[in-house]
Amino acid sequence: MVPTLKFANGDQIPALGLGTWKSDPGEVGAAVKEALRLGYRHFDCAAVYGNEKEIGTALAEAIGSGAVKREELWITSKLWNNAHLKDDVLPALRQTLADLQLDYLDLYLMHWPIAQRPEVSFPEKAADFLSPDEAPLAETWAALEEAADAGLCHHIGVSNFSPRRLQQLLDTARRAPEVNQVESQPLLAQNDLLDLCRKHGVIFTAYSPLGSPDRPARLQRGNDPPLMKAPVIEAIGRKHGITPAQVLLAWAVCRGTVVIPKSVTPARLQENLAAASVELNTEDMAALSALDQDHRFLDGAFWGMDGSPYTMEYLWG
Numbered sequence: 001m002v003p004t005l006k007f008a009n010g011d012q013i014p015a016l017g018l019g020t021w022k023s024d025p026g027e028v029g030a031a032v033k034e035a036l037r038l039g040y041r042h043f044d045c046a047a048v049y050g051n052e053k054e055i056g057t058a059l060a061e062a063i064g065s066g067a068v069k070r071e072e073l074w075i076t077s078k079l080w081n082n083a084h085l086k087d088d089v090l091p092a093l094r095q096t097l098a099d100l101q102l103d104y105l106d107l108y109l110m111h112w113p114i115a116q117r118p119e120v121s122f123p124e125k126a127a128d129f130l131s132p133d134e135a136p137l138a139e140t141w142a143a144l145e146e147a148a149d150a151g152l153c154h155h156i157g158v159s160n161f162s163p164r165r166l167q168q169l170l171d172t173a174r175r176a177p178e179v180n181q182v183e184s185q186p187l188l189a190q191n192d193l194l195d196l197c198r199k200h201g202v203i204f205t206a207y208s209p210l211g212s213p214d215r216p217a218r219l220q221r222g223n224d225p226p227l228m229k230a231p232v233i234e235a236i237g238r239k240h241g242i243t244p245a246q247v248l249l250a251w252a253v254c255r256g257t258v259v260i261p262k263s264v265t266p267a268r269l270q271e272n273l274a275a276a277s278v279e280l281n282t283e284d285m286a287a288l289s290a291l292d293q294d295h296r297f298l299d300g301a302f303w304g305m306d307g308s309p310y311t312m313e314y315l316w317g
């Protein structure tokens, strides 16, 4: 049984969901169907992943066949950076809803605190961005608030927001963000951010919990440690008779966060789901927490090309 975390209105998000970044069209539909069969009820999607249509078909088949009810599912999607201008937000959300074949999302997130020109899918040069003055985060957020008011998404939140960016939004928003989805694994515990989230009732979702080993080569650096081979993690796994991946996922769930591992492999889907019921003891949690070294596998350096308004200082503070 997957534990849940509660929103202020009583809605509950399963603490473990299926990530879908890099799950290619042609394989993602089968992965979603197998995940549903195994008992996953939470799916993490995004327009930029380019696979929402196939996920939508898989969800529609499962709902249509009676295998699962819409209200038993938790579906998150994200607004891409090239739709931050206030008139672009609702059309982007409506496209995601059409692709996913849904009337509403459970959660809609601003994917990054970064704005690109509408015609740019992924920036290659500084001129591809809109500056924070040209596309203020507060205006993008106000459009998300309108989407929530209209019932198109039941909850709204952000992603890749540092403590400083999150605090700024908390200080000014009419509807406070309810989730912040960020990278987190034992090498990047983000304790300050987690504390801030807890203080304001913001649910913390951990992405890339396994170190994102399949991320594109352009997002990798030569010195990344192989997270699932870390001796402390392997030793805790051996002690409990579980895999290193399960140790990592159990750590995230046991510290009260939501976690969204990606897999398209049936045996791993099952293994990852089972990790949500693993209880690590205080000693294990302390040993894992001691690994914290502020190491990001997804450091956002790809936004920081020469002349970009979105420096690493802007992003992470």
Ligand code: NDP
Residues within 6 Å of the ligand: 018, 019, 020, 021, 022, 044, 045, 111, 159, 160, 181, 182, 206, 207, 208, 209, 210, 211, 212, 213, 214, 215, 243, 245, 246, 260, 261, 262, 263, 264, 265, 268, 269, 271, 272, 298
């Ligand atoms: P993960 O850390 O989830 O790692 C995914 C990789 O691990 C895949 O190669 C997968 O292989 C492999 N894997 C999965 N389970 C196991 C296992 N039990 N044992 C060994 N290997 C395993 O990386 P992601 O970066 O994909 O992060 C997860 C999700 O978080 C994303 O898919 C996305 O939904 C979200 N995310 C959000 C971001 C944001 O900006 N908001 C940024 C990054 C991620 P295989 O699929 O072949 O089984």
Ligand code: 1BO
Residues within 6 Å of the ligand: 021, 046
């Ligand atoms: C730039 C990568 C985004 C994944 O969610």
